Amino acid sequence: MGSDPQYAKWPLLPLSQHVFTLTNAYATRTAQQAAVKALQDAIAEDKMAPFYRYLAHPIDGVLNAVGEGGSSAPGKPLSRKSSLVGMVATKASATNVNLPWDEELYSRLQEDNDKELAAFQKEEDEAVESAGDTEVMAAKGKRAEFWARVGDKDKAIAAYESVFEKTGILGTKIDLVLAIIRMGLFYGDKALVKKHVERAKTLVDSGGDWDRRNRLKAYEGLYLLTVRSYNLAAPLLLDSLSTFTSYELCTYSNLVVYSVLAGSVSLKRVDFKSKVVDAPEIKAIMGDGADKLLALSGALSAGPGADDSATTTTTTTAATARSSPRRRWPSTSARWRCW
Secondary structure, X not given: OOOOOOOOOOOOOHHHHHHHHHOOOXXXXXXXXXXXXXXHHHHHHOOOHHHHHHHHOOOOOXXXXXXXXXXXXXXXXXXXXXXXXXXXXXXXXXXXXXXXXXXXXXXXXXXXXXXXXXXXHHHHHHHHHHOXXXXXXXXXXXXXXXXXXXXXHHHHHHHHHHHHHHOOOHHHHXXXXXXXHHHHHHHOOHHHHHHHHHHHHHHHHOOOOHXXXXXXXHHHHHXXXXXOOHHHHHHHHHHHOOOOOOOOOOOHHHHHHHHHHHHHOOOOHHHHHHHHHOOHHHHHHHOOOHHHHHHHOOOEOOOOXXXXXXXXXXXXXXXXXXXXXXXXXXXXXXXXXXX
């Protein structure tokens, strides 16, 4: 089985969905208000000063670039070539629900971040002087996790790469690359994700353990779904159902829905029947017969595995723990974002 996965807690990918919902003209006002509340709670709880600035700063925040008040293109929707398209919707929201900027809050979050970084630096300096390489690596790893937690993409990736260069353990190297992939998924950076999926596959093929090999299937499948390669995504997602442990990516219930949607537009009818309609893993979550149609149309699943808490373990990450135990399925008639 290999060692337990490391660096699997941050970032919280549901936050990226909340940003997309907030900027999606097709989302209801109620959904957007809930998204703002979730973002505000996470920013305050996890002290996400860089992420808060990235989103809400009155001059260069990406939410201002989408709606009114942006400095570069006020009031205009983003083009498909924009680097922000991965996280935000391409149309300005019509419901005018905003994430407000609070300079006092930002200063307080920055101050807390500076204190944490000082503590990490002190721990690393002490480890260099009186401890071994393991302790130094642990301190560097904490800094990398910190940057991922507060939402600073560039610094998180640089910190992960620094740890990668110093470690010789293959399992840890794979975990670090998977963490970089999640940063790319979080910010919708498809080029970054593609590059590091290939990097992770090379590492896994060089001797990666069974668990990490299966986790990578889910990562690659979700990436392929984001670039609309449904024929390539479907087999990977369906294969992941029986061995899924990547709760840092999404809930098991969501993986089932993604698998069904990818399979429905790419598999031949016979394969769809055997691999999707009759699959026990899918029946357990979505129910049978009419229940499946209700689940895909946005109704709550009636399947015996509908409650995500029944399919997760005590090792479920914060990303899963913060999601509702009974979720609404993404509607096939609405626009939805998969990371």
